Amino acid sequence: MVDAYHHGDLRRALVEAALAVIDEDGVDALTLRGVARRAGVSHAAPYHHFADLADLRAAVAAECFADLRDRMVRARAAGASPDRQVRELGRSYIDYAVERPNRFRLMWRPELRGPGAPGEVVALAGEESYRPLLAAVAAGQHTRLFRAGEVPDLALFAWATVHGFATLLVDGPLADTAADPARLAAAAENVVELTLTGLLRH
Amino acid sequence: MVDAYHHGDLRRALVEAALAVIDEDGVDALTLRGVARRAGVSHAAPYHHFADLADLRAAVAAECFADLRDRMVRARAAGASPDRQVRELGRSYIDYAVERPNRFRLMWRPELRGPGAPGEVVALAGEESYRPLLAAVAAGQHTRLFRAGEVPDLALFAWATVHGFATLLVDGPLADTAADPARLAAAAENVVELTLTGLLRH
DNA sequence: ACGGCAATGTTGACAATGTCAAGATACGTG
DNA sequence: CACGTATCTTGACATTGTCAACATTGCCGT
Secondary structure, three states: OOOOOOOOHHHHHHHHHHHHEEEEEEEEEEOOHHHHHHHHHOOOOHHHOOOOOOHHHHOOOOOHHHHHHHHHHHHOOOOOHOOOOOOOHHHHHHHHHHHHHHHHHHHHHHHHHOOOHHHHHHHHHHHHHHHHHHHEEEHHHHHOOOOOOHHHHHHHHHHHHHHHHHHHOOOOOOOHHHOOOOHHHHHHHHHHHHHHHHHEOO | OOOOOOOHHHHHHHHHHHHHHHHHHHHHHHHHHHHHHOOOOOOHHHHOOOOOHHHHHHHHHHHHHHHHHHHHHHHHHHHOOOHHHHHHHHHHHHHHHOOOOOHHEEEEOOHHHOHHHHHHHHHHHHHHHHHHHHHHHHHHHOOOOEEEOOOOHHHHHHHHHHHHHHHHHOOOOOOHHOOOOOHHHHHHHHHHHHHHHHOOOO
């Protein structure tokens, strides 16, 4: 597994090298030649596994979305009632963004969602990450715990709030909040609770 | 003013060329040499006005934030009561993102907020865009229209929601929603109203 | 077993870019 | 009017994405 390059699964090795580069130095540091170098192959070898740089990025993003989806599924499972599920989902989403800011950034790069085929894979992976939230909101509405209205509308509101907060933590002016675990927890709590206020029936 | 290059204000011409490139082809299409070409100067001329590509990006972003701030100020002025102000602010923010998606993307690029000096300019410009929302929330709380709590917490919640929604419209899976004015208006309305639910006293 | 094909890697080349160093030019200030 | 400084140009270099041509190698059917 250590030297799976020359013959083993180069594609896998390249994706993993890419993840390492992204985690260490950010999305913009990701380079086809650099990844090839890390994997110990020639600079053009990646072209046998990825159409171009954008394609590699998309593959990595799909990987990340799969990870996020797993977390979302587990988060929902960890919540007894729909409102707790939403809380868990929100917290987990924020945790992911703060833990892996560079991956989170990559996942929302606009290039990923252009017309190209790889973009569609990413879009699908993204949808799957969204499903648990949709389910939790639907359940909450079924119990008459959440307000009436279209499920997608309510879920979108919740997603937008948490996503926006995560974005501000990662890319925006809340970077120092994100760096302080105590403040981060407090701010996240605040946002999640206010979000629930929007969902709950009063 | 048409050919203010060779002598006039090259810096200005470069920023404007950069805005044009970004609007037309996206942030990643922005290139120092390309901008120089557009402005009709040699490829190294920009270095007398910007330290490097990141610096040019930061200058453009600062310009965009100034524009956003103006819109936010006007939006707040257009709202009679605090809740209407929040509505106007939210709508305007979303409008800006949808109208000028590429500028909006640039403004939240993480590179802008690194340690460098230009980043600080951007951060300051961003804060000014935030001020009207803070003021509206404070006013709403003063009138006892909005719920009790820390003003920054409430404002952050509102910002996060609207910002997240805008991000999903621009970079995420809501791109087709953004393309249809009717659906966009409905979705924006939904998000803004739910946000207000989180702010209002019940 | 074996000959050949398709997948996988490698080398070499090209254009574009960011960036720097040296030289040219022009503008304002003494 | 001379001079220094800000501004611009030219030339060069390393890095990168990408393609084409060539090498290798494992697998397939015969």
